[in-house]
Amino acid sequence: MSLDKRAWIVEATIADMQQAMEEGWMSSVELVQLYLERIGLYDGWLRSILEVNPDALQIAQELDQERRNLGARGRLHGIPILLKDNIDTGDRLHTSAGSITLADSYAAKDSFVAAKLREAGAVILGKSNMTEWANFMSSTMWAGYSSRRGLTLNPYGPGEMFVGGSSSGSGAAVAANLAAAAIGTETSGSIISPSSQNSLVGLKPTIGLISRTGIIPITHTQDTAGPMTRTVEDAAILLSAIAGADDLDEVTKTAAQARIEDYTKFLDASYLKRSRIGIPRYYYKHLDRDRLDIVESAIDVLREQGATIIDPVELPCQGTRWDANVLRYEFKKYVNDYLANVDPSLPVHSLAEVIAYNEARADIALKYGQNTLIWAEETSGTLTEKEYLESRRRNKERAGAMGIDHVLREHQLDALLFLGNEYGPDLAARAGYPSLTVPGGYAEHGIIAPGGYNTKGPQGITFIGTAYSEPVLIQLAYGFEQATKHRVPPKLSSQSSE
Helix, strand or coil: HHHHHHHHCCCCHHHHHHHHHHHCEEEEEHHHHHHHHHHHHHHHHHEEEEECCCCHHHHHHHHHHHHHHHCCCCCCCCCEEEEECCCCCCCCCECCCCCCCCCCCCCCCCHHHHHHHHHHCCEEEEEECHHHHHCCCCCCCCCEECCCCCCCCCCCCCCCCCCCCHHHHHHHHHHHHCEEEEEEEEEECCHHHHHHCCCEEEEECCCCCCCCCCCCCCCCCCCCEEECCCCHHHHHHHHHHHHHCECEEEEHHHHCCCCCCCCCCCCHHHHHHCCCCECCCHHHHCCCCCHHHHHHHHHHHHHHHHEEEEEECCCCCCCCCCHHHHHHHHHHHHHHHHHHCCCCCCCHHHHCHHHHHHHHHHHCCCCCCCHHHHHHHHHCCCCCCCCHHHHHHHHHHHHHHHHHHHHHHCCCCCEEECCCCCCHHHHHHHHCCCCCEEEEEEEECCCCCCCCCCCCEEEEEECCCCCCHHHHHHHHHHHHHHHCCCCCCCCCCCCCEE
């Protein structure tokens, strides 16, 4: 393997890899080998990956043979992809949500997402580390921590910069060029946060665009998988591959008319000239100077590219005090449903058993406690409580109809602009709407934010829109990306700089 190929793999796009394989100077086997080499060099301290697929090279070899005999299936043929550790794969990889309670759990079959990736010809390279139970275990748990692997670090500033959660490993690994791309999952911010903090493109799709079958859940109302990539084009390629209707996930059937077969046709930078973007200044008030400067710079770029900027805009839901009751009540119901179907030989088959198992092994399982799991266990698990039903109705109405939809309609906007995971993605998540973040710059001087993390480092510019507005968001993000090219890879060494 030449040094040229080792240098080439850094920041190579899916299109670059596909072209190289078509021209015959690269193979899927070599791609897998290059990434395995980088994982061996850097992930000992980065801790972004829980497991490497022991069959990855064999799968790549078979796909190379298929390419020679029949041609490529499409743009993901032979491309190595990581999956977050809460996404089932019916292979020799575990699916554990980062928890030692499920450390020995093998899924009986692929999740819908994993099956779609395999159908497209992707190589599932491994499972990425994540905040345990998608950060619904403890109110004090640090983002990126799991009892199975420890704390994932941000490759731009190990031990110093916030890695984001809960798709932390997916974010850190793709940022460090340990895979072509990754699939994360989000309830509220879990794709957008680590993508923003690791200078990535992250897309949290509309609820219903992608099936949740075979994904360890928090909430049926807000959960979805989505792409985490180094470019907008790669995100559009992945979204095209994993979107689809699923008989086992009824919500996906409601999206049939809105789903697009190929999202790459919206990679149109000129759309900015026809766009209208709202600036919700109420949600910028807490930003420190460095991060506010990044937002202002982004607004200037968009304006220079021809976008009409409406500044400021007001949302009727501003100032609303939100609660986490939808997550609390739905977690017990849907985690119990998932655990009831894991292998009978495993030690846990309910949330109550997870709590008891952790308590019996507190020295290794409960570094941060499990008060959130206990809080969820206190509910009935039947989703009949008035508090839950009111919270669910209120989220959809106030964040959607009286929030995002109201302001988009009032000013005839394409989207709203936010910094990273600050406020906007939570509104979108409560409404079931999409968010797309793209590298926006780098904060040189951080402050210690609520929760104790340093705001220094990569920052994303996030566009949010109404339901099924992914085509518009892709056009906006692509135009901004092409005008700025903010992403640069992190400088890595084989030793941690902690």
